Amino acid sequence: MDFQSCFPIWDKLTAAQRDRILGGLISRHVRKGTVIHSSSADCTGLLLVQSGRLRAYILSEEGREITIYRLFDRDMCLFSASCMMRSIQFDVSIETETDTDLWVIPAEIYRGIMEESALAANYTNELMAARFSEVMWLMEQVMWKSMDKRVAAFLLEEASVEGTGRLRITHEAIANHLGTHREVVTRMLRYFQNEGMVKLARGSVELADREKLEALGNA
């Protein structure tokens, strides 16, 4: 897969715009677990995932985390270039969840194209609206959904993303996804185990009864 076929508006750009993007484009291979962006101060640029997985999250002053969305193959990450828009007044951290190949479009270059092209600006609008929708979904989860349902839904999502019912994940990592404390997750998982929904082992959680988890997670 090359950049041209992954970048959704490529065909609609002018030749000059394409040259500018290709001229500045950086191709990176990033190892799993690397924080590639951590504050609005470092304006990394727009990221386009070729293959792999990114996690965008926010951090509290005390170091607590909550995942706000994840990015997969061909997804574009806008907030790593938040310096492009002065109205973006928040910090998002981004790390790789697997080994990841990605392209970086320097923020300056993308901003220039956005300023002259209604098409690129409207595409950016749609990108931001999509992320906004994910954050609003999360807000609803956090506000109205109890933690047992959120843990069940997260385990099912994770099993789908990883393609396995035996998740190699710590309670701490689950807590950081959901914005809660490890102890809360541990208590919940033990309750799930008693109910026959999961089997716990050191460093892993196995989904033992998906139907029951789905009934809870979708409730």
Place this chain on the structure above:
Amino acid sequence: MDFQSCFPIWDKLTAAQRDRILGGLISRHVRKGTVIHSSSADCTGLLLVQSGRLRAYILSEEGREITIYRLFDRDMCLFSASCMMRSIQFDVSIETETDTDLWVIPAEIYRGIMEESALAANYTNELMAARFSEVMWLMEQVMWKSMDKRVAAFLLEEASVEGTGRLRITHEAIANHLGTHREVVTRMLRYFQNEGMVKLARGSVELADREKLEALGNA
């Protein structure tokens, strides 16, 4: 104040674009407490507040509410025209908090201008980024800040918005702003009263010690 001087990009639009906006523009006077937009299904259009105050909030299935942002004079409301962008996949409700004069730009007209004008599209980007920032701020409050601090911060915000230290507001209304239950707010306000921070009366909350409230709300 006329529309032209309130609409930030007016001077930069073409004569044809201005004609289209003025041709479709609707001026409305809306009484306090009116729900003017309640789902993405009714695409009300872009709202520009001439004078007054709007509250944007989300609703749970059980009817619980949380305020996600407020709009004041000259503020523009984008999500009342969410049909303009297919990636906006969430419902925001909007109601007037005071008698409000506003203009409505029909979504069709604005969308047409956004599609042809990089300037209008980038302006819309900035609008969305500004609201996104408010929602991310709220997410941080909800995730990491305890309810006593949030109630204190809300009372101070409300006093500033209303221009009075004697707020005519019910515990229910405060709960709906903060996304919690009335009982939680009542318990908190009684605690504040015991600490000398507020004085409670039927249907009103008086700020008795702003310094102490600020110390708590900003903590």
